[in-house]
Amino acid sequence: MTPAPPDELMRAVEATLFAAEAPMSAGELAAYLGGADVASSLAALVEHYAGRGIEIVERGGKWHFQSAADLAHLLRREREDVRRLSRAATEVLAIVAYHEPVSRAEIEAIRGVQTAKGTLDVLLEAGWVRVAGRREVPGRPVIFATTPAFLTHFGLASRKELPGIDELRAAGLLDPVDQALEQALEQALAQPVADVLAMDGDNP
Amino acid sequence: MTPAPPDELMRAVEATLFAAEAPMSAGELAAYLGGADVASSLAALVEHYAGRGIEIVERGGKWHFQSAADLAHLLRREREDVRRLSRAATEVLAIVAYHEPVSRAEIEAIRGVQTAKGTLDVLLEAGWVRVAGRREVPGRPVIFATTPAFLTHFGLASRKELPGIDELRAAGLLDPVDQALEQALEQALAQPVADVLAMDGDNP
Amino acid sequence: MNGPQAVTDLFTGDEQWDGIAAKSDHDEALYLELEGWEGPLDLLLDLARRQKVDLRQISILALVDQYVAYIDRAEAMRLELAADYLVMAAWLAYLKSAMLLPREEQEDPSPEELALRLQLRLQRLGAMRDAASRLMARDRLGRDVFRRGAPEGLHVDRRNRWQCDWFALVQAYGQVNARTAPVVHMVRDRAVMTLESALARVAAMLGVTLDWIELAQFLPPHADARLHRSALASSFVAALELARLGRAEMAQDYAFGPLRLRRIVA
Numbered sequence: 074m075t076p077a078p079p080d081e082l083m084r085a086v087e088a089t090l091f092a093a094e095a096p097m098s099a100g101e102l103a104a105y106l107g108g109a110d111v112a113s114s115l116a117a118l119v120e121h122y123a124g125r126g127i128e129i130v131e132r133g134g135k136w137h138f139q140s141a142a143d144l145a146h147l148l149r150r151e152r153e154d155v156r157r158l159s160r161a162a163t164e165v166l167a168i169v170a171y172h173e174p175v176s177r178a179e180i181e182a183i184r185g186v187q188t189a190k191g192t193l194d195v196l197l198e199a200g201w202v203r204v205a206g207r208r209e210v211p212g213r214p215v216i217f218a219t220t221p222a223f224l225t226h227f228g229l230a231s232r233k234e235l236p237g238i239d240e241l242r243a244a245g246l247l248d249p250v251d252q253a254l255e256q257a258l259e260q261a262l263a264q265p266v267a268d269v270l271a272m273d274g275d276n277p
Numbered sequence: 278m279t280p281a282p283p284d285e286l287m288r289a290v291e292a293t294l295f296a297a298e299a300p301m302s303a304g305e306l307a308a309y310l311g312g313a314d315v316a317s318s319l320a321a322l323v324e325h326y327a328g329r330g331i332e333i334v335e336r337g338g339k340w341h342f343q344s345a346a347d348l349a350h351l352l353r354r355e356r357e358d359v360r361r362l363s364r365a366a367t368e369v370l371a372i373v374a375y376h377e378p379v380s381r382a383e384i385e386a387i388r389g390v391q392t393a394k395g396t397l398d399v400l401l402e403a404g405w406v407r408v409a410g411r412r413e414v415p416g417r418p419v420i421f422a423t424t425p426a427f428l429t430h431f432g433l434a435s436r437k438e439l440p441g442i443d444e445l446r447a448a449g450l451l452d453p454v455d456q457a458l459e460q461a462l463e464q465a466l467a468q469p470v471a472d473v474l475a476m477d478g479d480n481p
Numbered sequence: 482m483n484g485p486q487a488v489t490d491l492f493t494g495d496e497q498w499d500g501i502a503a504k505s506d507h508d509e510a511l512y513l514e515l516e517g518w519e520g521p522l523d524l525l526l527d528l529a530r531r532q533k534v535d536l537r538q539i540s541i542l543a544l545v546d547q548y549v550a551y552i553d554r555a556e557a558m559r560l561e562l563a564a565d566y567l568v569m570a571a572w573l574a575y576l577k578s579a580m581l582l583p584r585e586e587q588e589d590p591s592p593e594e595l596a597l598r599l600q601l602r603l604q605r606l607g608a609m610r611d612a613a614s615r616l617m618a619r620d621r622l623g624r625d626v627f628r629r630g631a632p633e634g635l636h637v638d639r640r641n642r643w644q645c646d647w648f649a650l651v652q653a654y655g656q657v658n659a660r661t662a663p664v665v666h667m668v669r670d671r672a673v674m675t676l677e678s679a680l681a682r683v684a685a686m687l688g689v690t691l692d693w694i695e696l697a698q699f700l701p702p703h704a705d706a707r708l709h710r711s712a713l714a715s716s717f718v719a720a721l722e723l724a725r726l727g728r729a730e731m732a733q734d735y736a737f738g739p740l741r742l743r744r745i746v747a
Contacts, residue, residue, distance in 0.1 A: 079329055085351055087330030088344035092352050092633040105635065106351075125283055126291030138629055140292040145625035147289050147310070148296050158617070161519055167613035183605050185522025186565075226622045236615035246608040250601045257597055296627035344633060355638045362645035364653070370645065371654035389661045403643035431647045445655045 086114040096135035133224035161192045174205045174216035287318040300339030366396045378409045378420035521569035526603050536604045541596040545573040672708040679715035687744040696740040
């Protein structure tokens, strides 16, 4: 395969993304480059960098250069700017990501324990979680959702790429317990009694 | 020319230089990468990036990535927006020109309306008005005067070329207010919306 | 990257996420981990995982026994237990007894439902805990993959170039002056014939003769156009008024023809 020499627009997209201090959306790139259509340039660049030491990736609609993941063993380092998350914080982050938008009460219902105020604060401060308004129910609780920075940090093009999210959804594990309980009880009613007992696990 | 796929060392050099926060010498690169001989990898990379939007360069024995030199103009862009002076700013400018040096309070007394701070800022930014000291009265208010750039922009040899009150009257420029207002409205209606907004807004 | 470093030194791994799967099975260790649980549900989940079956197949009765045994051991070792662990132990003991009771004596919600609810909660917590592990194990930016170390950055310097022309400037000054100059209102003197004077004039002229007189003859001669129009209107109204009072009669031979006026002698 002999790749075509890069055209001027591709070079400009390459240089701009390379120099940018933050990921840029295709729209931002286009605006920066005087309204050019950058989509095909981006596609060509992604292809060009495939398999190299650095690559161009899209995360939450924004593009940036990064080192290839398989070179992590060379570059990995402990840096202050990578957050150490407590176990509580990682669980809360996962719950927000897989269930968003989600209220604090809903997070606590899943974890079965009160969430210390600091736990959510850490995630808010890291810029991975944001307040996404209020739920229009009594008490109007604040609801939380993840941010584009979350997707960028964890290398996700979108929330659809959250590990196992499709399977979890298919298994009903992202539905509230009450809803799952109703379904299970309906199913149980349609089954012989013996099966219900087996399902509940009577055998020590 | 069919470039060979990048070998592992080349990829490692590429990623390391990319992630480095400062230029690295060949020796530093080699030490970082477990004593590998990086010279040929660097040479291959230089060749690979030739003509692209980014390039690998050596400066004083240290290597780093940079955006291609001919694309430097992309990294620092100057955008000039041509904007029409708002009606309020034009009035203030005229008052400064006719009465200079003049304080803000005096401008307001002549205009008969309060003057937003942004209005004078715009004139200062345009380079047509300057601060000309303070008036030695209680409160020592700042006084404003026009600049040589003002004369240049309006094609005046000196302020004396501004028409006098009698000439203004003869030219119909001292018509009663409502008539002048009507004219202004007619003009406004004949303009695109954006211009009308620009005329009304003091702020950029 | 601050200077070179041997690869071997860098390959020290990452300890900020040590995962949950690696808990020791050793009893002593288990009890000493008490502070590590995020509440009773968390402990139950770990115990459930020890059954080494899918959470959907877990035995709730066995789990209750494990939990209660665990709490008993911890108390025997004089570990301080938070109240919610004890509440959970009591609730589980109740659940177990309800599950073992004959069915007809059972209340609503049924113990099966309560057990199912617990199981569903454990499943959900387990799913999220696994998801958290998988999330943390991803190639994370700044840990496994890196953005450019020293980007040049993009800068857009925006500047305004202001525009204004001489005419706009001078016009603005004129308008400021006009707006703030004292305004004198004057009503211009207009040539009109009032109804009163027309009435007097028409009545006086009718008094001179008994003949028909055309309306046009009542108008002042040599009046300018505006006074003429005013006089015509006023004289016409005066004629109507005199006719109404029975002091004059009016005649017109055809539409828009000359209007004539004659005195009525009482």
